[in-house]
Amino acid sequence: MKYYFLILLVFAGSTSNSQQQSFDITNFTAPKGWKKETSESAVQFSKEDATKGNYCIITLLKALPSTANAKENFDAAWETVVKEMVTVSTAPEMQSAAKEDGWEAQSGYSSFESDGQKGIALLVTSTGFEKMINIIILTNTDVYEKDVTAFLESVSFKIQSTANNKPVTNPEKNIQPVLNAKSDGFAFNTTNFDDGWTSTVQEDWVEVVKANTRVLIHYPNKQADEYNPVLLDGLKNAWNLLVAPRYSTATNFEFKPISNWQSIEFAEADMVERATNKTVHVVLFKINYSGGNGRYMEFITPDKKTFEQQFGVYRQESYGWEKMEQMATYNKFAVAASDLNGKWTNNFSGLTQYVNAYTGASAGAQTYGSNQSFEFAAANTYKWSMGVASGFVGNIKFQSAKSNGKFSVPNNWQVHFTDIDGKPKTFTAQFSCIKGARILWLDDTGFGKAEK
Numbered sequence: 001m002k003y004y005f006l007i008l009l010v011f012a013g014s015t016s017n018s019q020q021q022s023f024d025i026t027n028f029t030a031p032k033g034w035k036k037e038t039s040e041s042a043v044q045f046s047k048e049d050a051t052k053g054n055y056c057i058i059t060l061l062k063a064l065p066s067t068a069n070a071k072e073n074f075d076a077a078w079e080t081v082v083k084e085m086v087t088v089s090t091a092p093e094m095q096s097a098a099k100e101d102g103w104e105a106q107s108g109y110s111s112f113e114s115d116g117q118k119g120i121a122l123l124v125t126s127t128g129f130e131k132m133i134n135i136i137i138l139t140n141t142d143v144y145e146k147d148v149t150a151f152l153e154s155v156s157f158k159i160q161s162t163a164n165n166k167p168v169t170n171p172e173k174n175i176q177p178v179l180n181a182k183s184d185g186f187a188f189n190t191t192n193f194d195d196g197w198t199s200t201v202q203e204d205w206v207e208v209v210k211a212n213t214r215v216l217i218h219y220p221n222k223q224a225d226e227y228n229p230v231l232l233d234g235l236k237n238a239w240n241l242l243v244a245p246r247y248s249t250a251t252n253f254e255f256k257p258i259s260n261w262q263s264i265e266f267a268e269a270d271m272v273e274r275a276t277n278k279t280v281h282v283v284l285f286k287i288n289y290s291g292g293n294g295r296y297m298e299f300i301t302p303d304k305k306t307f308e309q310q311f312g313v314y315r316q317e318s319y320g321w322e323k324m325e326q327m328a329t330y331n332k333f334a335v336a337a338s339d340l341n342g343k344w345t346n347n348f349s350g351l352t353q354y355v356n357a358y359t360g361a362s363a364g365a366q367t368y369g370s371n372q373s374f375e376f377a378a379a380n381t382y383k384w385s386m387g388v389a390s391g392f393v394g395n396i397k398f399q400s401a402k403s404n405g406k407f408s409v410p411n412n413w414q415v416h417f418t419d420i421d422g423k424p425k426t427f428t429a430q431f432s433c434i435k436g437a438r439i440l441w442l443d444d445t446g447f448g449k450a451e452k
Helices: 070-085 145-154 231-246 304-311 322-330
Strands: 020-023 026-029 035-038 042-049 054-061 098-100 103-114 117-128 131-139 190-192 198-201 205-210 213-218 247-255 264-273 279-287 297-301 342-355 362-377 381-392 397-408 414-420 423-434 437-442 445-449
Touching: 026 145, 054 145, 070 103, 070 117, 070 131, 070 397, 131 145, 205 322, 213 304, 213 322, 231 247, 231 264, 231 279, 264 304, 279 304, 297 304, 297 322, 304 322, 362 445, 381 414
Parallel strands: none
Antiparallel strands: 020 026, 035 042, 042 054, 054 131, 098 103, 103 117, 117 131, 190 198, 198 205, 205 213, 213 297, 247 264, 264 279, 279 297, 342 362, 342 445, 362 381, 381 397, 397 414, 414 423, 423 437, 437 445
């Protein structure tokens, strides 16, 4: 059987064609006569000759957050995308890298086998502007070489560098330049959201930026978060610790907390930033959730009118704060397989005390406690264990489960395990940041990294 290998590293296609299409941030010309399938995460083109057994499949994936290292991104995509699709026989044979308009492409290929069919798997990973874009080609013939060549030549990206060293922006989202993310040893320190917000990891907060608005999601701070029975005093203390040191003057000061079973902390002022000497409008906001997991967020806009246009006017009710409350969800960063090394644990405990409604005497207490852990090791192996203790005091029952196997990271927002309690399972995955560490979220469960 004859195989071929073709690689063209072209970022700005020279083809001028009325059939130019786009998917996510990639422009391309679709191959004529090929079957097209589109999902949320990819667009795929395929063609086959059933009589001769020839086929070719081109898959263009949605852009993902990435590191600045193009080769590391290629390696991660090969492990978590190509190997999830087919069984490759050897490590990829790499081609020379290509650079253009702020993008760097790494490419490689290897033979594969899938359901008894053999062929060639080709991966092109383009890295730039904190994103990576993957194109995967699977084929067992050179018949479609002309079509594949034309497709690759037509590819270009909507985010490109500009002349005169001007800041790079996304024309679709109008994202203004943001602070460089703090490197904390994890692969992803920046997240570009579909609605135009961009989050970066900083020393004392996650900074979320869109156009002329910045939101600082402050990390937990023992002094600022300390309970104060006088709500106003607690708010003033947090303002003095988290906000005031970065500004020189303040006017139109207002502290307007709202007492409720989930109290609202709200303070605002017109301030002069020490770093820029510009006057801005600053709002400090927090919802004190009953579970104690509220976070102080600092909203920075050019003026009060801009703030109110985006997040609404101040209200005296404890409801209707959803637009501001939603900003806490932007403390969210992708997961790479290399980030998981080590042991991650989750501990939970609770107690319910029962009282006799007639006598007031104790009717017993029911407890619940659990410990769940993942230990990630070399060669994408893991060990999982879970222990549960529950029941009335004096009659507590214990249960446990454990398994081990291989894990993969299909798309940096999921982790797949070959065996969790007897069956394979895929979790949605993300990191949130606290000062000096991260929390790993698998579905809705948070895990902290155990000390070595």
